[in-house]
């Protein structure tokens with residue numbers, strides 16, 4: 331049953347004064363699609379997207395102690411229009427490192443020119459003078475982290491940071507070796523890789539990052555384009571009087587405290603449900619059942 335204890339608490343990005351609630355919102359589901367081209371063009375349902383934005387806006391204007399954050403890759407709909415005027419305490423995170431081909435493909439965009447253009451596009455689209463956090467997404471493989479040096483593009487991003495266009499730098503789709511390489515070039519505040527109940531490759535990495543005070547913000551926390559489905563998850567949810575997705579999010583929040591969640595949804599009902607997940611406490615014996623889904627029990 332959803333209770334009164336808020337597990338979301340907060341996390342302060344290292345080397346910053348940005349103390350964030352651990353539950354944010356990933357805005358990618360608001361983008362449209364065109365046939366096989368996913369995350370492409372305006373929202374499928376503009377009204378639903380606007381209602382979701384309005385709910386975020388209302389929620390984020392409610393008094394709270396910690397800052398809310400929004401994950402917003404630059405190809406998504408115009409967040410400036412949807413969310414402005416931005417609440418003072420909203421932290422917006424964007425990413426650079428890829429551009430879209432006409433066929434919808436994701437093309438590496440790591441040159442000095444690509445990165446500089448991407449930062450200025452983000453600033454213009456969001457109507458900001460400085461970006462709170464920018465993730466550099468490694469593209470040696472689009473599907474999963476793959477080795478390769480990220481020194482050159484990161485050095486460009488660090489220069490843009492020194493010019494005052496970027497406050498903090500994060501990394502996405504990266505290996506431990508790339509994170510170590512990056513930390514010699516610039517302070518890294520967060521890492522975003524694929525991780526959820528069923529996809530546990532980064533278990534050890536998350537613990538290492540927790541020790542170093544670096545946030546880990548899983549993408550596809552609910553399974554992404556193929557949302558999580560598991561008889562165990564459904565059974566646990568029924569026992570706890572919650573929904574499967576609330577359990578999947580609460581499980582993440584009961585993992586190391588450097589995990590921040592950014593569930594994505596285009597549905598107002600799902601948004602409300604997801605925001606409530608931090609009130610769900612999962613007993614230890616039930617956590618063990620959930621751990622078994624990813625084969626780590």
Ligand SMILES: NC(=O)c1ccc[n+]([C@@H]2O[C@H](COP(=O)([O-])OP(=O)(O)OC[C@H]3O[C@@H](n4cnc5c(N)ncnc54)[C@H](OP(=O)(O)O)[C@@H]3O)[C@@H](O)[C@H]2O)c1
Nearest residue numbers: 356357358401549550551552553554575593594595596600
């Ligand atoms: N760095 C990267 O390479 C990268 C890659 C992918 C994503 N991301 C980031 O990660 C964020 C989250 O990822 P995501 O949105 O792709 O995947 P996700 O959060 O794992 O899952 C989204 C899917 O779950 C469904 N869903 C959400 N809440 C639900 C609920 N309460 N009940 C039932 N279904 C629910 C959504 O459908 P409905 O719309 O119907 O709710 C949607 O199909 C994105 O916004 C993006 O910012 C980053």
